[in-house]
Amino acid sequence: MATRIGVVGAAGRMGRMLLATIAATPGCVIAGGTERPGNPALGQDLGKLAGIEPAGVVLTTDSDALFAGADAVLDFTAPAATATHASLAAKHGHAHIIGTTGLEAPERATIEAAAKRAPIVLAPNMSLGVNLAMLLVEQMAKALDTDWDIEIVEMHHRHKVDAPSGTALGLGRAAAKGRGVSLDSVAQRSRDGITGERRKGDIGFATLRGGDVVGEHRVIFAAEGERIEIGHIATSRAIFARGAVKAAIWAQGKPPGLYAMKDVLGL
Ligand SMILES: NC(=O)C1=CN([C@@H]2O[C@H](COP(=O)(O)OP(=O)(O)OC[C@H]3O[C@@H](n4cnc5c(N)ncnc54)[C@H](OP(=O)(O)O)[C@@H]3O)[C@@H](O)[C@H]2O)C=CC1
Numbered sequence: 364m365a366t367r368i369g370v371v372g373a374a375g376r377m378g379r380m381l382l383a384t385i386a387a388t389p390g391c392v393i394a395g396g397t398e399r400p401g402n403p404a405l406g407q408d409l410g411k412l413a414g415i416e417p418a419g420v421v422l423t424t425d426s427d428a429l430f431a432g433a434d435a436v437l438d439f440t441a442p443a444a445t446a447t448h449a450s451l452a453a454k455h456g457h458a459h460i461i462g463t464t465g466l467e468a469p470e471r472a473t474i475e476a477a478a479k480r481a482p483i484v485l486a487p488n489m490s491l492g493v494n495l496a497m498l499l500v501e502q503m504a505k506a507l508d509t510d511w512d513i514e515i516v517e518m519h520h521r522h523k524v525d526a527p528s529g530t531a532l533g534l535g536r537a538a539a540k541g542r543g544v545s546l547d548s549v550a551q552r553s554r555d556g557i558t559g560e561r562r563k564g565d566i567g568f569a570t571l572r573g574g575d576v577v578g579e580h581r582v583i584f585a586a587e588g589e590r591i592e593i594g595h596i597a598t599s600r601a602i603f604a605r606g607a608v609k610a611a612i613w614a615q616g617k618p619p620g621l622y623a624m625k626d627v628l629g630l
């Protein structure tokens with residue numbers, strides 16, 4: 364039987380890409396899609412919305428019905444909306460694939476509670492390349508001492524609302540894990556003015572925004588006399604959408620729990 368996959372935030376940049384990817388994946392069908400009341404695309408056919416063949420399902424506001432009827436729901440929306448969606452996943456026990464970034468402690472707590480009742484995959488970046496880069500960064504940070512300063516630079520399109528990006532913070536967490544420290548204790552999320560010299564062991568972040576950049580990340584290990592860099596450049600949102608659909612197929616029918624992309628990808 365086909366895997367029925369729904370999309371909340373279906374009219375968004377990622378939402379449309381997700382619809383097209385579900386339709387193009389053998390064994391998967393679009394179960395439905397939602398947006399908030401007032402969205403101008405409400406009532407439109409989801410296939411048409413994604414620029415593909417009509418899907419015979421229209422965009423609605425009923426996320427409760429979507430979570431009830433889908434095997435898995437893909438969520439690339441906004442933090443408050445994602446917390447509400449996680450509670451719906453818990454209510455219906457169906458898989459929830461979360462790509463939303465900018466989540467703070469209260470939303471994370473709601474997601475963790477929901478994961479006791481539904482399988483939830485949570486990842487700030489669903490591409491294979493970035494998840495491999497995270498593993499490499501962890502290994503490098505483990506091998507190199509604090510004579511190697513770690514700095515993370517990211518650039519995204521002008522519409523992005525959170526900073527640093529979820530991926531940059533994920534790369535930072537991987538580096539901190541490799542060093543055996545918590546990211547919160549060493550993160551320098553921005554710098555301005557007379558900052559004083561760099562504190563040994565800090566992990567620094569720099570954020571660039573502009574144009575239509577899909578997503579670029581660079582982790583720099585800088586020592587006296589040499590530098591190592593691990594970089595990833597996304598040129599299409601299709602890489603995130605493919606990862607999300609893969610996660611949906613993987614998570615369908617799994618026991619409740621909070622899973623990461625490395626579980627899905629077997630890394
Ligand atoms: N993990 C990953 O691999 C990736 C993660 N992302 C993350 O995904 C998120 C979305 O990115 P992007 O697609 O560019 O953003 P968009 O703003 O284009 O899309 C988000 C969509 O969600 C909608 N939405 C907000 N609240 C609700 C709600 N309560 N119910 C239904 N829909 C809702 C928005 O509607 P409205 O316009 O009304 O607010 C909008 O249409 C961001 O957090 C981004 O960082 C992006 C790419 C990859």
Ligand SMILES: O=C(O)C1=N[C@H](C(=O)O)C[C@H](O)C1
Binds near residue numbers: 530
């Ligand atoms: O908002 C985006 O576009 C992206 N957000 C994610 C993030 O915050 O890391 C992933 C990707 O880089 C695109």
